[in-house]
Amino acid sequence: xxxxxxxxxxxxxxxxxxxxxxxxxxxxxxxxxxxxxxxxxxxxxxxxxxxxxxxxxxxxxxxxxxxxxxxxxxxxxxxxxxxxxxxxxxxxxxxxxxxxxxxxxxxxxxxxxxxxxxxxxxxxxxxxxxxxxxxxxxxxxxxxxxxxxxxxxxxxxxxxxxxxxxxxxxx
Amino acid sequence: xxxxxxxxxxxxxxxxxxxxxxxxxxxxxxxxxxxxxxxxxxxxxxxxxxxxxxxxxxxxxxxxxxxxxxxxxxxxxxxxxxxxxxxxxxxxxxxxxxxxxxxxxxxxxxxxxxxxxxxxxxxxxxxxxxxxxxxxxxxxxxxxxxxxxx
Numbered sequence: 124x125x126x127x128x129x130x131x132x133x134x135x136x137x138x139x140x141x142x143x144x145x146x147x148x149x150x151x152x153x154x155x156x157x158x159x160x161x162x163x164x165x166x167x168x169x170x171x172x173x174x175x176x177x178x179x180x181x182x183x184x185x186x187x188x189x190x191x192x193x194x195x196x197x198x199x200x201x202x203x204x205x206x207x208x209x210x211x212x213x214x215x216x217x218x219x220x221x222x223x224x225x226x227x228x229x230x231x232x233x234x235x236x237x238x239x240x241x242x243x244x245x246x247x248x249x250x251x252x253x254x255x256x257x258x259x260x261x262x263x264x265x266x267x268x269x270x271x272x273x274x275x276x277x278x279x280x281x282x283x284x285x286x287x288x289x290x291x292x293x294x
Numbered sequence: 295x296x297x298x299x300x301x302x303x304x305x306x307x308x309x310x311x312x313x314x315x316x317x318x319x320x321x322x323x324x325x326x327x328x329x330x331x332x333x334x335x336x337x338x339x340x341x342x343x344x345x346x347x348x349x350x351x352x353x354x355x356x357x358x359x360x361x362x363x364x365x366x367x368x369x370x371x372x373x374x375x376x377x378x379x380x381x382x383x384x385x386x387x388x389x390x391x392x393x394x395x396x397x398x399x400x401x402x403x404x405x406x407x408x409x410x411x412x413x414x415x416x417x418x419x420x421x422x423x424x425x426x427x428x429x430x431x432x433x434x435x436x437x438x439x440x441x442x443x444x
Binding site for chain 2: 132139143145196
């Protein structure tokens with residue numbers, strides 16, 4: 124039931140599976156590789172919202188369910204292999220496969236918890252603590268990501284991130 | 295030994311370029327929005343005849359394709375020849391289709407067209423960043439009877 128409704132794709136580094144202005148039509152499972160989901164502010168600065176690597180799901184949920192154009196980009200940081208499912212197929216599986224429905228709900232709830240934690244960190248933690256939390260959340264991924272991407276995720280400059288890392292080594 | 299290595303690298307790069315443009319042809323022949331977002335940079339510029347300002351990004355390209363598909367709903371492009379050097383690729387296409395919609399203010403005639411297009415692309419990080427398109431519009435307009443044959 125699932126296999127016939129998913130579409131595999133190979134995406135090269137820097138290629139995108141979602142651009143601003145397009146409706147997010149797929150929920151994407153990352154089989155191999157890594158993506159970043161980000162928005163660009165009025166000054167042209169990128170702000171990474173999240174990373175998605177092996178066994179992660181990624182989508183602009185707001186656009187996916189509302190059918191409205193996204194304000195986000197989802198871009199491959201590494202050459203990637205993905206599986207994609209369209210909205211009508213996902214809804215079909217929710218209705219016809221209670222097990223899939225439950226598993227998917229758990230996945231989304233876990234992502235929501237991550238987002239809540241991140242919001243709390245942004246309000247209450249300094250940059251160094253946010254970096255430590257990032258390393259805990261993305262343990263395996265941290266070594267694969269360029270400094271610029273991690274800095275964007277933390278909302279700091281790459282130079283400040285280098286300073287934080289240097290200070291941690293010296294401690 | 296070094297020459298062999300350079301040749302091998304060039305061969306791999308050309309193969310990658312061919313694969314990219316095979317996907318690109320699939321995109322322009324289907325107007326697939328997924329492929330548009332994948333293959334075209336949001337910062338891409340498309341220079342087309344009769345348009346002073348270039349069109350931008352995948353939406354801009356979809357506008358061009360939409361214009362062609364409005365006039366020729368079955369239009370298909372095929373690659374005849376391709377030359378690549380560094381980040382630039384020159385492609386000669388044949389465009390074929392049936393004039394079933396208004397195109398350049400010419401109402402549908404039902405006539406078949408087959409014309410060339412010479413396009414020059416610049417690629418950056420696995421996406422198209424720039425295109426200069428030169429379709430044979432004179433040939434096309436002649437074939438649909440908008441311009442007398444010479």
